[in-house]
Amino acid sequence: MTMQRSLGVCYYPEHWDEAIWMKDAADMAALGLTWVRIGEFAWGRMEDAAGNLDFDWLDRSIKILGNAGLKVVLGTPTATPPRWMLDRHPDMLAVDEQGRERKFGSRRHYCFSHEGYAQECDRIVEEMARRYGNNPHVAAWQTDNEYSCHDTTLSYSSAAQSAFRNWLRASFTPKGANDGDISALNAAWGNVFWSMDYADFDEIDLPNLTVTEANPAHLLAFRRFSSDQVVRFNKRQCDIIRAHSVAPITHNFMGQITDFDHYEVGDDLDFASWDSYPLGFLEDRVNAPEEHKRAFARQGDPDFQAFHHDLYRTVGKGRWWVMEQQPGPVNWAPYNPAPLDGMIRLWSWEAFAHGAEAVCYFRWRQAPFAQEQMHAGLQKPDATPAPAMAEAAQVAHELSDAPSVTPAKAKVALIFDYAADYMWSIQPHGRGLCYFDLVFQTYRALRRLGQSVDILPPTTRNFEGYQLVMAPGLMHMTEELKTALTQAKTNVIFGPRSGARDVHMATPVPLPPAISKLDVTVEYTESFRSDSPIELTQGGAFQGFREEISGAADVIETTQNASPAMMRSGNMSYLAGWPDTAAFQRILKRELQEVGLKTLDLPMGLRVRETGAERFWFNTTQETISLEGRDFAPISVTRDAL
């Protein structure tokens, strides 16, 4: 199987005089773009008063774009309900953890649990799907825009409270029963602990503003519920669109958002996509030393985009795009520098190297008004080219030489579980301990060793073809996952905190990890000061977190005071702490070599990625890097045939 590679752009016809549409469309096509995404914030133009629908302008816009040879990705506008919607549904707003309504005046001003608003969304999506479901130019759909952006997954509204109670009631209704069993909830949550028992589901509040921390079971249930509300909201739109259209459906996910289960949303999509802003992410989200941020301030972190490319490839079941690609300085990070020359091209090719089918730049023309005026586009506000335009043209040109990709399965897999992130964030046990960071540091270590990596959901049952599976930090593991990993013919590295909790966040007895084939038991857990790492005998250290483990498995790593740090039974190992960079590199290099994989020692700014037919090298530094007798030029993409 091969897939076509193409480029696109995000466009807002409603922002510009209709007189310019034709030229814009022609210019996009001339640039070599295939796709144009429109519509996702335009509810106010589609329906300027309740029931007063106007799609004529959108008809014209789609026609002009289509006639220029462009394919349209049509967005549903549900992230920006117009002001009149508030009059119809005054209680539709989300409420923040402090109990404050999150008001109209920007975007994403809705609570996922509000049924009245959800029905309005059904209605507008139905209108659009009916009208454009068979439009020859509408070649794909996007639902809503960036779920969870601006922390909008968790809402503490009364709509959310009612929905949460119903969700709990349903969760605790035994098979065949008519109603929920509150005593089962009390038992599962351990509510006896501080006399927190409930007599009825309707007594359960949302877990905010409690005197001290709420029951972690309560918090975890709320996190799972909130994720389900996003899944459900998205699925309603997908179902309506599919009833009228065969065009594929996507959603544009974001970077380092762990508030809902992206795999589950992905299950309702035809392909995944995400919005990639490497410079904004570096300053705003990547947890790295200031020195690292300074070194990559105009290139972005060398692994952060790649991680999400690999993640969303899985979320999209192999099919994915970059729906928004940063084209220059953005407006929202602590610092918003211009990328170095060549980075727009590099980011584009990096996405293709990880299997992207399309890369769409955000946005065609920089907006001259409202919130994102400082966000660059391919054009400046005066419709002249911005610096990114030339690089986009170069990529378009280069695609003619490499128009398709043969996907490849990696030899190394890394399991990433959204629920594990909920659980670590609910009880991190020590300052700064974050599941996403643990997984990302594992990923970075593998990438520095030259590996291509597949990211897998915790629902994976078939690990065939992988020679090493990394499973760090999975605080809860189902028996099915344990069994699948136990039976897999691959090396597996668990820990820390693997299986530390049951599905309700309680501690299982016998003690974790309770994997029968791996005779290891966690005796106790400790967090410690970041300035006091615990050295490993063979080099490197645990930082911030470790577990005291025991058992009959072989001890293959020890701490300097002789506690086991890693134990192994056959092809399964348990790593009982959070390794620093040196320990990660050393341990993973040994494991990779044991399973027969070639490793490289890549400097921070050089990365390699293989597809089925090509090997790409990316140098994101401003220096030439030499590796094994070969020179990689500064800010460069190198493509080898395999």
Place this chain on the structure above:
Amino acid sequence: MTMQRSLGVCYYPEHWDEAIWMKDAADMAALGLTWVRIGEFAWGRMEDAAGNLDFDWLDRSIKILGNAGLKVVLGTPTATPPRWMLDRHPDMLAVDEQGRERKFGSRRHYCFSHEGYAQECDRIVEEMARRYGNNPHVAAWQTDNEYSCHDTTLSYSSAAQSAFRNWLRASFTPKGANDGDISALNAAWGNVFWSMDYADFDEIDLPNLTVTEANPAHLLAFRRFSSDQVVRFNKRQCDIIRAHSVAPITHNFMGQITDFDHYEVGDDLDFASWDSYPLGFLEDRVNAPEEHKRAFARQGDPDFQAFHHDLYRTVGKGRWWVMEQQPGPVNWAPYNPAPLDGMIRLWSWEAFAHGAEAVCYFRWRQAPFAQEQMHAGLQKPDATPAPAMAEAAQVAHELSDAPSVTPAKAKVALIFDYAADYMWSIQPHGRGLCYFDLVFQTYRALRRLGQSVDILPPTTRNFEGYQLVMAPGLMHMTEELKTALTQAKTNVIFGPRSGARDVHMATPVPLPPAISKLDVTVEYTESFRSDSPIELTQGGAFQGFREEISGAADVIETTQNASPAMMRSGNMSYLAGWPDTAAFQRILKRELQEVGLKTLDLPMGLRVRETGAERFWFNTTQETISLEGRDFAPISVTRDAL
């Protein structure tokens, strides 16, 4: 007089299958424990719906424990009202300073001023006292649990507002009058200042959310009122229990809580107790350099526990326990490491050295559910021994060799006043200036000089037997205290800020300290940058705070620009600033030697403490410490007979 030393444990029978109770009890007794505290969070099991009382399980539990030879400390469960209580008293919740209700879902979800809830507490305590007042196994009572934990003393609810108005009205009702005199309040508070006069007590709001800082008199009144509400709440329970039981009553206080007057609560108890978590406190509460925290991360601060031991010995009028002793990693501090081997034993003996009658470990078995799953116990969740078990056994064994203590009065006293802490926190005058820190640094300096210290309340009138009394930072001093100190045959060191305010937080004229025998006047006060200490001529410096003083007293210390830094008249001195470590050590060494006390120069990790018959040495470092030709082993307790 001598007092017996014993060990105990905290236990939650309601958390475990009744089948295991018998074995638990037997194991406790076999370990050498005497005491077992139960019941303090079990209201939900005693009364699962309003009025539906069930004490049968508690009867059985007490019987099993008692039959195993254990003595029960029975806690009233008023820190955890069940969910149904909220239906009966929807306005019983506390409100935080920002005006948000502090919701159900954890513990301590009540406002001390809510009379309806207080009556529910009366009822459940009465039920328990009637039922267990003469139970032969119930050998002590604990009221509620950790007053003020999670910042629960101050509440801004409407119940608190009404109660505050009534409290003020009563405070300003002249003897013999029927109603309060609002003009007296206006005058005492200086409300003329910004036209803040009130026409009636019912016009007075709680002092939160004012445009800028509220009148300090207003804030201080609210702090005193809030303290009184805790005292009153506790006294109601004590009075009810005493009507039915002769067993002694205690409450388990906490570390570095200054929100209410512990001496006054102590007046209604038979003995004091406190919950000692050395590692959690070090990271979460002790104000010390990071280097100090790193050095003692697994031992705890060398003075923090001792300070509270000495404080609660006074609060309990000589009788006190450690009710909860940290047994391993806890769950609530920024970092939660395991203690070094030997520390559980060391902490236990340190408590006994300071006069504790009992040390109870928290808790028997680590909970496998709810908020405190990461909190170690003597047993792991699977009922196997945790590391602390062996050390507890060792202490139990060693107690047979030192089963009792002869209390001793120290030669040095340090006055600690909760109201002074209110006043410093209301007007610190400079960033980071905190009364508790001033007192604690005074204590640490004395301890480093080898002194045993008695901590005294500001109501002390008899200072007989003390050779030096430290009275730092007493922003308000009653005339009775000034007289008592003036007439005492002991050296007294006042300052800084001694007597700076009257009882309503106003500045007295003539200017402070206004102690007739000590001819010193504070001309003005200044705070300054922490990076700009003011050097003292004889060594060391003032840090952050000093006063310009004048008068006829002798100048015995000067700053480098020749201002008086310490002045003396006879046996009374005034220290006009906040000394750094070097100045504290130098000045106090001279003072101690002047009154004929032997001083030592102890390194940070070595401390000495005398009882009536023994001298204990504690080395909390991992190195051997040599002192005066003698070696103290790492992490060790050394007991000399006197």
Place this chain on the structure above:
Amino acid sequence: MTMQRSLGVCYYPEHWDEAIWMKDAADMAALGLTWVRIGEFAWGRMEDAAGNLDFDWLDRSIKILGNAGLKVVLGTPTATPPRWMLDRHPDMLAVDEQGRERKFGSRRHYCFSHEGYAQECDRIVEEMARRYGNNPHVAAWQTDNEYSCHDTTLSYSSAAQSAFRNWLRASFTPKGANDGDISALNAAWGNVFWSMDYADFDEIDLPNLTVTEANPAHLLAFRRFSSDQVVRFNKRQCDIIRAHSVAPITHNFMGQITDFDHYEVGDDLDFASWDSYPLGFLEDRVNAPEEHKRAFARQGDPDFQAFHHDLYRTVGKGRWWVMEQQPGPVNWAPYNPAPLDGMIRLWSWEAFAHGAEAVCYFRWRQAPFAQEQMHAGLQKPDATPAPAMAEAAQVAHELSDAPSVTPAKAKVALIFDYAADYMWSIQPHGRGLCYFDLVFQTYRALRRLGQSVDILPPTTRNFEGYQLVMAPGLMHMTEELKTALTQAKTNVIFGPRSGARDVHMATPVPLPPAISKLDVTVEYTESFRSDSPIELTQGGAFQGFREEISGAADVIETTQNASPAMMRSGNMSYLAGWPDTAAFQRILKRELQEVGLKTLDLPMGLRVRETGAERFWFNTTQETISLEGRDFAPISVTRDAL
């Protein structure tokens, strides 16, 4: 023209026993004071219950002061409405950005938009103006006190919401029309962006608590509205006073308050005044390195007071006072040290050197109660002299030798625009980028080069007499200003961000700065890490912010990677970034020398300022400074005749 120099003091007769008034007045006069400000917080004494007026005490006080030879500045008491006012107008309180009412209990507890309260202010001002309008001792009036202190300009109350809607409706009512045009607002704000269009002005909420940032146009409108509310509030009082009195009217402004347009308030006053607290400002407001703050902790920043002197000279159209001069330690800064000996005198003379007519010390006697007890006065609370008294006496004595000033126009002007500050704060584009700092750093650079500086409002149209005009950061420039500057016979330096937005915060096309005579275009803008400055070829660097510029103008500065950094067409230049200290000094020195102005290289602690007839030198360091063969003593004022 020459103006008299005099001294004064702030006094609160209502705080003291009437028996002491006569002696206080005599002592003030004996000290050499001319002015005494009273009354501004005394509403509660003028009207202790609604309608129960009592001015007798104030009559007596004014008479006593006047008979002693003092001139009274009478303050309106509207900053401190009494408690009974809340009963009449329960909704008069301001509401903070988080939606919380800002309660009674301190001062400034009112919303500028509340008409009911405004009418109460009309009433009390009318009463005072009628009674004292012709009083021979009342020689000036002060309106209210420190507008915006404690962040009180912005209010999110329902009164503010209604007023904002009306303000917008009026703003968007075309000439001759009867009602506002909401479509014009939607277009001007670019509300199409995220479907934020409104159908009616009454749909527009205040721009707080939005899900993410509100539309910058929305925020800017709210800032302009809020400023207008202050202007309107002040003007009502001025109009009432003027109907009854010919005495001049002032208001006491503050340091670094940019929440409202001080020029516009100034237009309704007869002279400006401000409250100068050099030590408090240094710690609390000046953005400078810690080392700088340590060096000037007891002297204050060497430029901060001067900047405000020059600013308020313009606000007062040439006439201005220091209404409150710090006399010793204050109570409100993070650290509150005593000034070095001589600083009270130095600050007084510095004000006179910048053209002040009067300097009034705050306050006569330190308050022994309420919020400001830790704030020094000329007297201590016991009525004995505080350290400042002697310095005030010295200044009074010295004034006899220099009793008047001949104002002088500077050769260098610096435009300061409050609306530019709103705009930078709404979209700074990078962390820490603050318009006030940019202007202040420009001012400091000019002052270090020995210049006297005039600060001008953006409404200036006549630049005659200036040889250099600095116009940094004016994000919006009217066409009238552009024209005036283009036609002026002076060198002008624009940038960065000059004209970057239109009056509604939208980006203009053609792109900025769009000054026809200056052929420069901003291609794009970037912010960057503070640890990664962009070096300039000729020395120094841009820090944090720069613009990529192009055009036909001459390139006179370049960055190290060859981008233009400064361009010039004739006498107009554009500086395309934020210079660091070295770049500022180098560039401005060259510009000053080009226009023929002599420059000095002053160290941080030495400043020079010229009036029409004198040159003053101020050394604020503790060392002797030598400059061009002349020695300036530590903490000294040197006055040369010109």
